[in-house]
Amino acid sequence: MSMPQEHDYIGLSEPLPSEKSSDKTTAAAAASNVERNGVFSLKETELRLGLPGSEAPERKGGVGIGIGIGIGVSLFGKDESKCVKSGAKRGFSDAINGAGKWGLSINGGSEVDLGQKGGVNVSAVKREIPPLEERKNEAAAAANTAPASKAQVVGWPPIRSFRKNTLATNTPKKDDVGGNSGTGTSCLYVKVSMDGAPYLRKIDLKTYCSYTEISSALEKMFSCFTIGQCGQGLAAKENISESHLMDLLHGSEYVLTYEDKDGDWMLVGDVPWEMFTDSCRRLRIMKGSDAIGLGMADDVQKHNIFDRALIFVTLICAAPRTMQKCKSQN
């Protein structure tokens, strides 16, 4: 996502890149669509689960899914705790396999095939959508331009780069910490943490194009580090036999989650990739038991997620335990 080279201090003469505006305009369009239909009621904000193919009762029009997926779901809005919220609830593997199907359904019109592996119909509309629209119009009116999204001025507001690390931001072209961002590209750094691992990593979401890519990168990142930590790398690797891995696989379960713009924790893989990179602020590789708060439990039983856990999850399960084993062996 490239930043507009905007220097007009009146403010808003260049629209944000298309992905972002399509995201917002879609939401706005969808929201106004809903409003026009006169159906913006609490019922619409209700989050429901359902098996694939089942139609959530009383859904109006076809706007539900596109909006829900596009924006993320927030049933209660923000609150003090950072606990994981009800979100779209599917196993990571399902999400990855089904991801391809989501690429198109943003037009708010048609029903979408949720993929054969199962999933959830989400027919919820984010309550905050109308305010977004209003705010956009306010800003536009104030700036006396066509309703464009907020343009970003280089070096404004005057915040040091290192402070931007609390939140993933689109850094403007020249904002490269070490000269690495290249020309014409920006970075989208997010923190990745793993329960039980002693550190955080930062990755640039812009360097990945799909969920599969990011999952294998994370796999390498976390497994290599933790395995390398015990003993002297290679020697340690030899200590980890396949049987160990298999033991650990069945021991526990990790899923990849992310914190979106609203501070809600969602399972990774439910939204189209571009939307994910737009709204993802932080990643967390979470223990499966904690992810039950995401409502996975029932689905897990139904769809046999354990069997379809990805390899990277396996290796990462191995990591903390392996460290302990290595330490005792050394």
Add this chain to the structure above:
Amino acid sequence: MDQDHKKLKESPFPCEGLEKVLSFIDSHKDRSSASLVCKDWYDAERWTRSKLFIGNCYSVSPEIVARRFPKIKSVRLKGKPRFSDFNLLPQDWGANVHAWLVMFAKVYPSLEELRLKRMTVSDESLDLLARSFPGFKALSLSSCDGFTDEGLKAIATHCRTLTELDIADSVTVDIGGGWLSCFPEGFASLEILNFASLQCEVSFDALERLVSRCRALRVLKVNESINLEQLQRLLVQVPHLTGLGTGSFMQELTPRQYEGVQSAFSNCKNLQVLSGLWDATSLYLPLVYGACASLTFLNLSEADLRSGELAKFLPHCTSLRRLWVIDTVGDKGLEAVGLSCPLLEELRVFPIDPYDLDNRQGVTEVGFLAVSRGCPNLNYVLYFCRKMTNDAVATIVQNCPDFTHFRLCIMNPGEPDHLTNEPMDEAFGAVSKTCTKLRRLSVSGLLTDMAFEYIGKFAKNLETLSVAFAGSSDRGMQCVLEGCPKLRKLEIRDCLFGNAALLSGLDKYETMRSLWMSACNLTIKGCRLLAKEMPRLNVEVIQDEWSDETHANKVYVYRSLAGPRQDAPPFVLTLGGEDI
């Protein structure tokens, strides 16, 4: 004639006496005054100065410094203009410390301290530093760039008497953490270690051993790679710390671990400064409560807390003087500050969402007002918000008239008073009028020339002024230049001030350290005129994609004894006023 001359020389006040007296004077401003009394005093002063402060590395050359001061042990050197922090300066603009180090190595072999701000420091320079000064003690790199772990390795390996290594706010490329392991086994002199801003993973073993050896360690600020459990192990070694920067709080602790960490914190009875706290949430924040009784500075700018979390935290910090938070605490959180921190002198509120991508509310005038009511000793504020009113600011400065630093950043450029829709002129007028001790001011919001009239008329102690997206005519800038006698630094961006404004300060700029103007209405011709009239100023035009043959998009003007820079890159045009 010769007899008289001799009498003059045998003054009743021998040089040695004068030197002894002057050796007690620390402040460089006082020393500067002393040196201007007469030649004797100038000489006595230069022989006794051991601490050197250079606010603009280009205002003077290493050669001039070497000639004047023979015995320097401590150097503080600042380089780039402040707006380089916000990426307004191209890389490779300059402020490279190397030439200075080469001179120091030759002339000041007993150099002990080097404190750099906004300078480029290469690995080669760090290596030179490490090898050239056998008694070297303290290195502080604030907002510096250009080095990697190789340079740090050199420092760790060769500086045997190092007491301070502080890499505050210097963010480099992702570097390795191997440097920490390079401190030799016998090395035990460290008192201050700060690598909080480095994105590297250090060997915890090496860190633990280092900490256990350095019994005099008083300040330890680790980076995010250190987790709570590791932090505990460090704390039990050095419970006497006065300054602590924690690592990441994002870790799951068993109940036993939780108790361990909590008890380690509770044993830190001398803590005055606490920072770090990455990803601290309500779950683990209470771990630090036991260490906060004597805390005077709490830096929560890496922990996006909500109002409730802050409200629970603050009552444990009864001695708090300085507080940095993120605006996720909201106005409600600031109300808690007003209630719990009566001794507060400094407040900084940083935005979590500076580009307004997520439409977050942040803080408003309500929070600021609440703090001002509860904290009458407030003298330093840095406040990022999206909404403010003139009335609120006027009330705030009535409550807290002792502001010396008032930095208000209303993040939307040109934003008016959100209740009356008027410009924010009256707000800054109130600040200028009421806060007679004001030394530093950053203005924002919709501002006409009126605001600058107020500033010029009332802010008689103002030294630093930062302006963005403001003013209605050249007169605005002129008011400030003519009205503020103590002005030293003026930085302006995205205003419509033009050549007339620039030239109205002809007599002023030599009394100032520097002037920065970017995205204003200056032309090369105007800058050349300034350069021609004032030959002892360096008038630099930095050319970028918005410059052309006439428009000078980034202009940096500063007084200098050293003449035009020898190391200016091709995109920096130093104007000499040759052809008008």
